[in-house]
Amino acid sequence: MELRNLVHELISISVIHRCRITKSASKVGLYFGQPMILEYVIDHDLCTQKELAKAMHISPASAAVTLKRIEKAGLITRTADENDSRKNHISVTEKGVNALKEFRKICDATDEDMFRDFSPEERETLHNLLVRLHKNLDSESFTREEIDDLLKKST
Numbered sequence: 001m002e003l004r005n006l007v008h009e010l011i012s013i014s015v016i017h018r019c020r021i022t023k024s025a026s027k028v029g030l031y032f033g034q035p036m037i038l039e040y041v042i043d044h045d046l047c048t049q050k051e052l053a054k055a056m057h058i059s060p061a062s063a064a065v066t067l068k069r070i071e072k073a074g075l076i077t078r079t080a081d082e083n084d085s086r087k088n089h090i091s092v093t094e095k096g097v098n099a100l101k102e103f104r105k106i107c108d109a110t111d112e113d114m115f116r117d118f119s120p121e122e123r124e125t126l127h128n129l130l131v132r133l134h135k136n137l138d139s140e141s142f143t144r145e146e147i148d149d150l151l152k153k154s155t
Contacts, residue, residue: 028099034066042100075092
């Protein structure tokens with residue numbers, strides 16, 4: 001088998017997985033990037049927009065646009081800082097928590113579908129092969145942080 005065909009298959013799987021997750025997530029009112037933001041805010045309750053932008057590796061302007069959309073959907077609330085009216089503290093609403101739980105169920109179901117006819121041994125073998133591929137590509141040309149940033153932007 002040609003390497004090009006193997007690489008194409010890996011990329012196709014990734015694209016199909018992402019499209020399926022994105023399509024399903026929209027049914028619970030979540031869109032690209034929003035689940036990660038909700039997860040961060042749940043883990044860092046009352047964080048600021050600036051802290052969120054830094055953690056998500058996005059510009060403050062991008063964070064503002066995304067937060068405005070999420071707030072309009074009723075998934076988060078922003079509370080003005082008592083000492084600095086330019087700062088808002090972000091919290092996830094019950095609706096946001098529930099949407100994220102539904103999103104997680106969708107992700108889990110998609111992953112179960114993806115591996116439905118794989119034995120535990122096959123899953124382990126595939127995992128080991130993918131780890132080897134990862135190590136082969138994960139050279140000194142990228143820092144761990146750069147790779148994590150790329151992964152965040154693609155999910």
